[in-house]
Amino acid sequence: MLKRTLSISCISLLCSIPAHAFDFDFQKALDIAKKVQQASKTVEEPDEIEIGHGIAANLLGASPLLANDKVQQYVNQVGRWVSLQTERPDLPWQFGVLESTDINAFATPGGTIFITQGLLLKLNNESELAGVLAHEMVHVLRKHHLAALQKSARMDIASDLAGEALKDKANSAIMDKAIKAGTEVYARGLDKDDEFEADRMGIVIATRAGYDPYGLPAVLQMLDESNAQDSSLALMFKTHPAPHDRLSLLDKEMGDRFDAYTAPTQTDKRFNSEIARDK
Amino acid sequence: MRYLYALILYAAFAAPVYAVQVAYAVRSTEIKLLPYSDAATVATLDEKAKVNILLRQGGWVKINSKNGNGWVRMLSVRSDSTGKKTGDSGLISLLNVGRSGSSGITTTTGIRGLSEEDLKNAQPNPAELEKLEKYAVNKAKAERFARDAKLKTQQLDYLPPDGNP
Numbered sequence: 001m002l003k004r005t006l007s008i009s010c011i012s013l014l015c016s017i018p019a020h021a022f023d024f025d026f027q028k029a030l031d032i033a034k035k036v037q038q039a040s041k042t043v044e045e046p047d048e049i050e051i052g053h054g055i056a057a058n059l060l061g062a063s064p065l066l067a068n069d070k071v072q073q074y075v076n077q078v079g080r081w082v083s084l085q086t087e088r089p090d091l092p093w094q095f096g097v098l099e100s101t102d103i104n105a106f107a108t109p110g111g112t113i114f115i116t117q118g119l120l121l122k123l124n125n126e127s128e129l130a131g132v133l134a135h136e137m138v139h140v141l142r143k144h145h146l147a148a149l150q151k152s153a154r155m156d157i158a159s160d161l162a163g164e165a166l167k168d169k170a171n172s173a174i175m176d177k178a179i180k181a182g183t184e185v186y187a188r189g190l191d192k193d194d195e196f197e198a199d200r201m202g203i204v205i206a207t208r209a210g211y212d213p214y215g216l217p218a219v220l221q222m223l224d225e226s227n228a229q230d231s232s233l234a235l236m237f238k239t240h241p242a243p244h245d246r247l248s249l250l251d252k253e254m255g256d257r258f259d260a261y262t263a264p265t266q267t268d269k270r271f272n273s274e275i276a277r278d279k
Numbered sequence: 280m281r282y283l284y285a286l287i288l289y290a291a292f293a294a295p296v297y298a299v300q301v302a303y304a305v306r307s308t309e310i311k312l313l314p315y316s317d318a319a320t321v322a323t324l325d326e327k328a329k330v331n332i333l334l335r336q337g338g339w340v341k342i343n344s345k346n347g348n349g350w351v352r353m354l355s356v357r358s359d360s361t362g363k364k365t366g367d368s369g370l371i372s373l374l375n376v377g378r379s380g381s382s383g384i385t386t387t388t389g390i391r392g393l394s395e396e397d398l399k400n401a402q403p404n405p406a407e408l409e410k411l412e413k414y415a416v417n418k419a420k421a422e423r424f425a426r427d428a429k430l431k432t433q434q435l436d437y438l439p440p441d442g443n444p
Contacts, residue, residue, distance in 0.1 A: 053408060060407035063392035072414040080421035085432060094415040102393040112411070116393065126428075179403075187398040196440070204437050210430035214338045214353060225300075225358040235395055244357060248305065251354035253438045254338070256316050261435075263337050266428040 049110030131216030189239025322347030
């Protein structure tokens with residue numbers, strides 16, 4: 001799809017030089033075609049991580065970290081343990097609780113995951129937290145945001161991202177553009193299928209880590225019960241498929257496949273002591 | 280015996296997630312005596328039947344319904360749209376600016392900062408990023424954390440999309 005869109009813009013670019021139609025520069029056309037192809041190539045892992053850190057710095061500009069070392073440490077321990085059950089256990093995974101009453105969670109390329117204080121307070125146990133973090137991890141594993149930003153960024157940035165330009169570290173302008181384009185993806189959201197994939201793979205990752213497979217579905221049920229007009233859910237609802245649809249798909253996909261897996265019995269105490277609530 | 284053990288476990292650890300909640304069946308499903316697929320079937324729950332959810336255990340919820348009482352798969356029921364919560368928790372939190380909680384993360388500051396506009400206009404905060412990096416834990420610490428709560432890894436493959444085999 002990306003290739004096709006870019007090919008079309010490439011063709012229209014070539015067609016838009018009517019005055020010089022007869023001294024058509026084949027070498028130039030070839031160069032452009034080459035660049036376009038690069039846009040669909042993968043971004044190298046160090047660049048993926050650097051873009052991710054840039055986006056994370058921007059998200060932290062919108063909402064700072066919650067000033068509570070204990071809670072941050074706890075979420076990092078849960079998250080890092082879950083990340084070890086993925087196919088990219090050696091990424092520099094890091095987790096942060098954002099001091100925001102909004103209910104949401106974010107992942108940036110290369111392994112930075114955020115959960116808002118608002119969402120954390122809605123959770124009932126460590127399995128639900130693991131489920132949310134695992135869903136976000138899938139966005140990193142499958143490079144959903146990276147693909148979305150390559151798709152949305154202007155052709156020159158997209159091709160530079162995957163091309164030689166990033167190898168020159170002095171070329172920070174391209175990185176800055178990519179980070180800005182990347183941050184905007186969070187306001188717009190990913191494709192629905194990316195979210196469904198993150199649910200489907202996230203429950204498996206959390207289960208591998210020894211957690212209740214139904215942690216994430218329980219969170220989705222909580223969201224399904226919430227008032228859709230609630231302003232703290234506005235961005236989450238705008239950027240995700242309806243919880244009802246996500247649950248329907250999980251119902252089909254999970255079936256009785258998870259009957260053999262049980263919920264942990266010894267994580268509730270620490271969850272309740274770390275995530276103390278007025279209840 | 281397995282059931283007895285499960286019942287004891289459940290009595291000790293099942294969190295009362297739901298304080299009687301109204302829901303409806305999104306599909307017809309068997310009502311089981313216990314939360315297991317091989318437990319005795321009590322009755323069949325009609326599609327769209329109203330249920331009261333008493334509690335959840337793993338992938339099962341305990342229900343009362345006109346068809347009968349027992350356990351059904353959690354994903355076979357969905358919250359009743361007429362019973363959905365109203366009000367605005369974000370707004371409530373905003374109104375509670377300055378209220379401080381007893382402990383942990385309950386201090387309500389009322390900071391939002393994550394609207395669509397906020398994200399589009401966000402300026403980088405490198406100092407916070409540096410703080411974030413300090414919170415990261417290594418593999419060994421994460422493994423110790425898992426062992427502390429007797430979390431054990433389980434083997435399973437990713438699922439095919441749409442439930443197709």
